[in-house]
Amino acid sequence: MIKGLDNILPNEALSQEEQEILKTFRRDWKFVAGANNASQLPTFITSPEIAFIGKSNVGKSSLINLLTGRKALARKSHTPGRTRQINFFTVNEELTLVDLPGYGYAKISKVEQNKWEHLILSYLSESQNLKVICLLIDARRGIKEHDLSVMSILKKFQRPFFLTFTKIDKVTNVEIQQLVEQSNILLKPFENLFIDFLFTSARRKDDTQRLRISLGTYLRQL
Ligand SMILES: Nc1nc2c(ncn2[C@@H]2O[C@H](COP(=O)(O)OP(=O)(O)OP(=O)(O)O)[C@@H](O)[C@H]2O)c(=O)[nH]1
Numbered sequence: 749m750i751k752g753l754d755n756i757l758p759n760e761a762l763s764q765e766e767q768e769i770l771k772t773f774r775r776d777w778k779f780v781a782g783a784n785n786a787s788q789l790p791t792f793i794t795s796p797e798i799a800f801i802g803k804s805n806v807g808k809s810s811l812i813n814l815l816t817g818r819k820a821l822a823r824k825s826h827t828p829g830r831t832r833q834i835n836f837f838t839v840n841e842e843l844t845l846v847d848l849p850g851y852g853y854a855k856i857s858k859v860e861q862n863k864w865e866h867l868i869l870s871y872l873s874e875s876q877n878l879k880v881i882c883l884l885i886d887a888r889r890g891i892k893e894h895d896l897s898v899m900s901i902l903k904k905f906q907r908p909f910f911l912t913f914t915k916i917d918k919v920t921n922v923e924i925q926q927l928v929e930q931s932n933i934l935l936k937p938f939e940n941l942f943i944d945f946l947f948t949s950a951r952r953k954d955d956t957q958r959l960r961i962s963l964g965t966y967l968r969q970l
């Protein structure tokens with residue numbers, strides 16, 4: 749897609765279902781809950797949830813801001829490890845996006861790290877609403893050991909996921925091609941749960957509508 753065409757995909761090019769999905773994303777998003785520990789995980793949310801998981805600083809909060817069309821709904825941080833709690837953002841009781849705290853930030857204490865793991869594991873094992881996960885990978889780095897451990901956790905709880913490359917404005921098309929080839933090999937043990945690749949850039953925003961449609965369409969076919 750040509751740069752800058754984000755919000756002008758012609759309506760007639762879209763199916764009615766796709767238009768409805770985009771309409772949902774355009775409604776008024778609200779921060780509805782934050783959980784610092786497992787006992788604070790909300791029980792009142794009824795809509796399907798998409799959770800965003802990935803290394804600290806990979807761009808989880810930025811992607812949520814992009815999808816919701818809000819500059820600072822999920823706060824962006826220049827300081828890695830800033831999103832310490834699980835944050836829930838809901839639109840019209842139709843859809844919820846879940847911002848999970850980032851992993852692999854070296855400066856975090858062991859106690860904090862354990863607390864994080866316990867919280868994430870509780871959420872991944874217990875959530876009834878959680879329908880799909882976006883596992884975010886920095887396109888400049890590719891899949892690392894820690895990401896593979898997370899995939900194993902997703903496998904343990906049988907949670908399907910999109911492998912979502914972020915910051916694609918920082919890489920060339922050839923590099924993306926290589927990234928996909930390498931990733932396909934690493935994803936072999938997870939092929940039952942791996943849905944598809946997504947490519948995102950909070951800077952370029954070109955494909956935001958396509959991204960919304962991919963996620964929305966997946967939820968609708970469940
Ligand atoms: N170039 C570029 N920078 C990005 C992109 N997405 C995020 N960033 C930058 O990466 C940094 C981290 O982004 P966040 O969205 O806060 O990352 P996060 O995964 O939520 O980080 P934690 O909450 O600390 O785990 C910020 O400085 C963003 O501006 C992108 O697509 N392209």
Ligand SMILES: [Mg+2]
Pocket residue numbers: 808809810823824825830831847
């Ligand atoms: Mg964040």
